Amino acid sequence: MDASDIRLLSAGTALPGPPVDNVTLARRFGMDDLWQQWIDVFIGTRTRHLSVDLDTGETVVSLADLGERAARRALSAAGTDAADIDVIVMGTATPDALMPATVNEIADRLGIDQIPTYQLQSGCSGAVQALEVGRQMLAGGGHRNALVIAGDSCARHFDLEADLRSLPPAELVNVVLFGDGAGAAVLTSDPAPGTVALRRVMTRFTGRGRAPGQIVRWFGQADRAGRAAGIGEAAVSEDYKAIEESVPEMAAEILAELLDSLDWKDTDLDFVLPPQLSGRMTARISERLGLDTAEEITCVGQTGNCGNALAFFQLEEVLGLLGRGDRAVGIAVESSKWIKAGFALERL
């Protein structure tokens, strides 16, 4: 046990609007009961929260709104004042704008100034990447308290007038799989007793020679005018076959590597935070992990896949459950270009 490990003081989360269930979504897109049952069975997501008003199609909540709310909750739960934060790291695949980085809009709203801020362009491993950059900033000794934020909004790609009957299945899935949300955490280099140590963080590109499992595009002025290369391309493409084949095995490898590096046995784990691509995939992954004694913490059935935010929903829950000496492992797999990520926690 290394007393100098960085501590994870708190986590906070935020979701836009009320939960949108499958019946509501089916009605909004003019789809029938069969479609709704298909979501239940094959996706396993019961509700999600959206930044888009389903009546008007307008984006009513920004990523900065969500990030700010999550950050305030995390700061409050940690008992840390915004003035004590000396570095911020954010992860997202869907910033409000390319410039300025959303992290700076959030910093401004929190009344934070004169500190370094970083925003990672990241997907399902983004929460872990942001935790690791935050941890490194503290480990180097130059900073004491880091605010880590992560979140995503599918609003800009969520086309309410899409004709779902004409969409290929791979694109249809995108309409029901994703949700919007944000999370945040406070890290500190102060080794107070009773706090949760971030014992390991790993994030590693493993995509050499592999085609992306997920591509999310953005369009510019030239594309919008219908003149550039992007116009004919799907905004979001997923290779669900590759994802289904690879992710459970990758999750098992991440778990084994984390346990091995800490000399922990799988029966030492009290909690596991599995990857949450969808309710159904998470169930398959959990089966593959085969952790009989560790309690599983998931949220995807309620939140949908909110990308960078997901791990913070799990963290918020597990922080309330971890007793002294309890251990947890979190696992994330980013299929975009195949990143293995994970972390290990222990309350000291």
Place this chain on the structure above:
Amino acid sequence: MDASDIRLLSAGTALPGPPVDNVTLARRFGMDDLWQQWIDVFIGTRTRHLSVDLDTGETVVSLADLGERAARRALSAAGTDAADIDVIVMGTATPDALMPATVNEIADRLGIDQIPTYQLQSGCSGAVQALEVGRQMLAGGGHRNALVIAGDSCARHFDLEADLRSLPPAELVNVVLFGDGAGAAVLTSDPAPGTVALRRVMTRFTGRGRAPGQIVRWFGQADRAGRAAGIGEAAVSEDYKAIEESVPEMAAEILAELLDSLDWKDTDLDFVLPPQLSGRMTARISERLGLDTAEEITCVGQTGNCGNALAFFQLEEVLGLLGRGDRAVGIAVESSKWIKAGFALERL
């Protein structure tokens, strides 16, 4: 002098296509000699390189193409094999896609695998932010050699069919101000004698309560379909008045802070790498800095404002000029939400 300072072994850069001069640009947009003279006098950029084919409007070079070329040059100049790199940090405002991060596409092409990769969403301070994240990763002791990459492409927002006569001046400037390019550098924790030490890196958000000086938007499937909020908005908005008023003063403050933290006098400086928003602005900033004895290193007259890449063009040049004991300071100001950034170099 701290022997443990991280070393900057090399820098490499890449530009797409041939230089595009103001006459060519004026002709392509059907503008007259007066417009061309206006660029010469008020912008001060003589050429830029573009990822777009001016005849067809097609994007012929991607950011991954540019980043890969710059990275190969930096690796070669450092005499470092790609296999020895154990972390990559990239900065860009204009990734090829939202997912996967462009850094991972570049890693794949370089044959790099099984290491952490990070991509920052950053603007004019992005090169410095990426250097600092790379530096922190090495300073923590967990990594030995970092590849830092930075670049931008305005291709997706570069609308060749825009009617420049109908554009307001603030948008007109965007057509001539920007260029595409990428840069890279190799950092190491190995304190070999004769190498250049990265004596200081600073990056600090200073935008509390200030409106953004630059906004660059992206559009999604819903915006493209003409249904969401973004459709009426300009892709790129700049507050040139605020930029002209603030940036020279901020640059002087960054210089003073860097010198002060190292106990260097301005006459100790052999080279200065000023911010390069445009040729004209750089001249104004240099005047404000008032460094009579330090040689100025700029490239914006030839490359245009290529955002995240700019500092690497300056670094590539200054690394060839820095003799033993020579000192240089680089300064960057990001107007998007007002970030102060800079670094100090010394050949030991």
